[in-house]
Amino acid sequence: MQHVEQVVEVTDLDAAHEVLNAAYGQMRLNAGIEHPHMRMSSRIHGDIRFDELHGHISLEVSVDPMRNYVFGHNGAGVVYYGSGGEDRFWLPGEVFLSAPPESSFVGAIADPRLSTVTLPQSVIDEVADGARFIGFRPASPQVAAAWWSTCVHLRDVVLPHFADNPLVAANAIGLLVSTTLAAFPNTTHAAPTSVDRRDAHPRSMRRAVAFIEDNAATDISAADIARAARVSIRALQLAFRRYLGTTPMAYLRGVRLSCAHEDLRAGNGSVTEIAARWGYARPSVFAAHYRAAYDISPSQTLRSR
Numbered sequence: 001m002q003h004v005e006q007v008v009e010v011t012d013l014d015a016a017h018e019v020l021n022a023a024y025g026q027m028r029l030n031a032g033i034e035h036p037h038m039r040m041s042s043r044i045h046g047d048i049r050f051d052e053l054h055g056h057i058s059l060e061v062s063v064d065p066m067r068n069y070v071f072g073h074n075g076a077g078v079v080y081y082g083s084g085g086e087d088r089f090w091l092p093g094e095v096f097l098s099a100p101p102e103s104s105f106v107g108a109i110a111d112p113r114l115s116t117v118t119l120p121q122s123v124i125d126e127v128a129d130g131a132r133f134i135g136f137r138p139a140s141p142q143v144a145a146a147w148w149s150t151c152v153h154l155r156d157v158v159l160p161h162f163a164d165n166p167l168v169a170a171n172a173i174g175l176l177v178s179t180t181l182a183a184f185p186n187t188t189h190a191a192p193t194s195v196d197r198r199d200a201h202p203r204s205m206r207r208a209v210a211f212i213e214d215n216a217a218t219d220i221s222a223a224d225i226a227r228a229a230r231v232s233i234r235a236l237q238l239a240f241r242r243y244l245g246t247t248p249m250a251y252l253r254g255v256r257l258s259c260a261h262e263d264l265r266a267g268n269g270s271v272t273e274i275a276a277r278w279g280y281a282r283p284s285v286f287a288a289h290y291r292a293a294y295d296i297s298p299s300q301t302l303r304s305r
Contacts, residue, residue, distance in 0.1 A: 003163035004044040011037050016057060023051060024118075025066045030106075032059030043155060045163065048173060049118045050155045053109075060108040063099075068120045069133060070098040071180065073148050075113035081136075082106040088136055095144045097136045097184055117151055119177065126221040127177040128188045129233040135185030147183035151176065158281045167256075167279035170219040174249070192234050199231040200238035208236055208248060216255045217278075222248055253279075257293055260286070264301040271298045 010016045016038045017029040023042070036057035043050045054076070072079065072095065079090040081098050083105035090096050092113075099105040101121065124131055138144040154172050162168035181188055192200070211228035212220070225248050226236045240248050260278040263269065269277065275286035275298070283298075290298045 002044070002046055003160065005042070005160075006044075007039070007041045009037070009039045011035065013059065016059065017061070020061065023049070024070065025064055027061040027063040027107075030060040030062055033057065043160065045159050045169070045173070047120050047123055048176070049116075050151070051116045051118070052114070053116075054113040056111055058108075058110040060106065062104070062106050064104050065102050066099070067101050068118050069101055069124070071117045071119070071184070072096050072098055073115045073151070075115065077112035077114070078108075078110045079112055079114055080106075080108040095138055095148050095183075097133055099136075100133075115151075117155075117176070117180075119180065123173065124177055124181075126223040127174055127233075128181055128186075129223055129226065131181060131186050131188045133184050133186045138183040139185070143183045147179055150179045162276065162281050165276055166219040167217075168276060168281045170221065171279045172281065174221065192238050196232055196235040196238055199235035200242055202239070202243060204229045204231045204235065205239040205243050208239070209251070212248070212252050212255055216252065216259055220252070225252070253289070254293070257289060260290070260298075261294060261301065264298055267302065271302060274298070 008019050010019060013029070013032045013034065013036055016032075016036055017027070019038070019040055021027050023040070036055065036059070038053065038055040038057045040051060040053045042052075072090070074090045074092055074094050074096075076092050079096075081088045081090075081096075083099040083103045088096070098107070098116075138147060154176050158172045159169060162172070208225050208229040211225055215224075222233050222236070226233045229236055229239075231239070236248055240246055240251060244251065246254075256278040260274050260280075263274045263277070264271070268274065271287070272283050275283045278286075280286035280289075287298055290296075290301075294301070
């Protein structure tokens, strides 16, 4: 996964406009203070980007549809978005979805400390095909705090250190999308369709299981598994619930844990190396999952070979 870090500082309103335009899409500068100072740091992981913007700046812009979902956390100052006839002011400590990706909007910031997470629809579709966000505010302050702490951990710890490990990076992106879907109102909570119920058949599940077991060592998503099974993600999830009492991704984690078990028995690396090989950024999480499955620690298995 491509990993890029960059920092830009500007002291000119037109330059600030150009930086924001490059990051978020076509926008027109409507108003702003003279002699601003803005610093924007970015971490870009494939199609996902994390931005942090702060400084002494006040401006208002009109923005064309961004085509991506941009979620935010306001650390200081005031952030405003207006779209669809609705005005939304976000105060310090609040998290939010900026605007629907297909809608133009007006945005304004005043001396912000603003962090954003940009998710394209294609990345969301890999976890929940066709899911759309339908609300700007998370379900509760507790959910908002959990979502933001997850974003910070993935942004600052997991993705920078494991950008070259495809399984860890894929798991991190999947966790980011899944946590966002759990935090913000969206369409995934709709009931399965009649087509989904019809396709949730043992044959579909067997095709999915075969694909998972053949490809556990590679970066595969729920969308990849559903394509291999020739059904929708929702039908796939329904089939796994019906016949195995689990989810496709949980089944994939179980297969990878089994592969890690075989590596430990064969002595194919240290516990940390084996954990990372099979998608675990934190050896402590790997150890907890491993002990729950095998009633023994990974280090004990490695020593007993």
